[in-house]
Amino acid sequence: MIPELVTLFSTSLTFFSIYVILSLNLNLEYGFTGIPNFGKVFFFSLGAYVVGVFVPRVIQFVFNISEPACSALASTQRMSIAAQFPILSITIFVVSLILSGLLGAFMGYVISYPSLKLRGDYLAISLLIIAELSRVFVRTEPSIVCGNNGIGGLPNPFIWMQDPVLKELSYSILAGAIAGLFYFYIHRLVNSPYGRVIKSVRDDELVSQLLGKDVKIFKAQILTVSSFMSAVAGCLYAFFIGFVYPDDFIIVWTMYAWLMMLLGGVANNKGIILGSIVMVVVDRGLRRIPSFWLSLPFDVSYLRGIIFTITLLVIIMWRPRGLLPEKPLDTPARKIFEIHLRNKNSLKHPSS
């Protein structure tokens, strides 16, 4: 019973971390800067593809495995090698984390160019198409991640721990720590003069320019930073599943990120946490309910989709800015004004 609960906890924590990273980034892009990124899954998948390309090749190269990387035999060989060399598996993990982040950042920067020319809906649609196109491309091109079959044998960095429960728990804590780090970074980033600028870009691009802000640079920076983090989330996902399969990266990931952001609160990072918790509870919870409990006329996995769609519709109709409202930025300037007003009021009413 206890190992089962621990596994449930670690799976939930890992998915929670991945969801938090994704929706935090989307919030940074859409909530704070006003870039409607409907291609979130593209940047997410980049991280996973990096793992799928990099990890097998490195292990095969170092240990001179002649089997083709896609074969099942090579995949089991990789896993058993990684289990013997803890330092190697951790190093590979760290390096792929960095590589995927860098690739994500690079692509984010590249994508920022068309996004400066396109506005609103057009940008959203083109990003959507980029995400779908890249998936179809990777699926049909066998040299990347073995095409339609996907590639397995991607060792978890903690595979050398003999106990699988402990392995998953360690991994989930690591993922949680990374998500926490990103949360802290974004929190600090937006509660600053920089946050003021990106919010002004969101609210009125032209006026922001008239007040001396180079809108292009700020948009490019935001896309670069958030794509970095999204790709890292993709990397975490790939190592957790231990398998990279192009058809995993369908539009649903983007929609999940949007749902979490819209549910929790646009431009409110605490809302993102709330949205992600709801998401994980519903998502993981429904997976554990056997179909016969509910006696549904269809598979229980469809229920998730139905619930999410209805939630999304309800939010968009009644609370389009989410459950938690946007808050004023927390910068030291506010304190100055607070003190000033308090002094002024105490002069007016000396008795109180």
Place this chain on the structure above:
Amino acid sequence: MYVSVNLLVVKEVTKSFGGLKAVNNASLEIKEKSIVGLIGPNGSGKTTLFNLISGVLYPDRGQIIFRGLRIERLPPHERFKLGICHALQIPRVFKGMTVLENSMLPLKGQHGERLFYAPMRSRWVRQETENAQKILSTLEGVRLCDFYNKFSSELSGGQMKLLQLARTLSGQPQLFLLDEPGAGIAPSLAKELFSKIVTFKEERGMSFFIIEHRLELLFDIVDKVYVMNRGEIIAEGMPDEVINDPKVKEAYLGG
């Protein structure tokens, strides 16, 4: 002897939208430390001319020279850095930002606006505190201090106008383009505002270029007036001269 130099020179600038010449061969000069008015009937191209100067639009032909530098191809944010601020006719405040955030935004040289410094509070906290002190008096001046923590979407139309003014002022411009500052503001406050403009000119050495339909307010403070009609500048000079010009009478005052 002090020779006052031209801050802004507009030379034969033309801008058309399709077949309509919104600004046609317009030339004008604004001297340092001066207040210049721009009047004319609706649709005569005043706002378009302002947009050409601030960079919202680019001219088809002609030159715009600011402090000896040709700026007609520069993007708006570069022109802002040189010292041109434009307060739009219809107030466009950042609605998802508080009054305080709105007015802190245009301050120049903020360290915390750089991606790498922004998460490091210690790098910009002192500058931010100093900036807030500066903004305090500006917001007091337009009576918005009490609302500093309110989202600017909650303000009234007139307050938005004042916020826009305060915000643009905090950018410390050399040349301040004001598009109908008196419209939509209570008469007493409008008067105060115009007298403030004179104070700013004297104290900070700023120049103002003002579009205004309330001539009684405008003519008290201006050094020079330009009159536009159908995209062309039809008259210039002291308020008294301009108002007696037969062309102006016909175009603007209705004969």
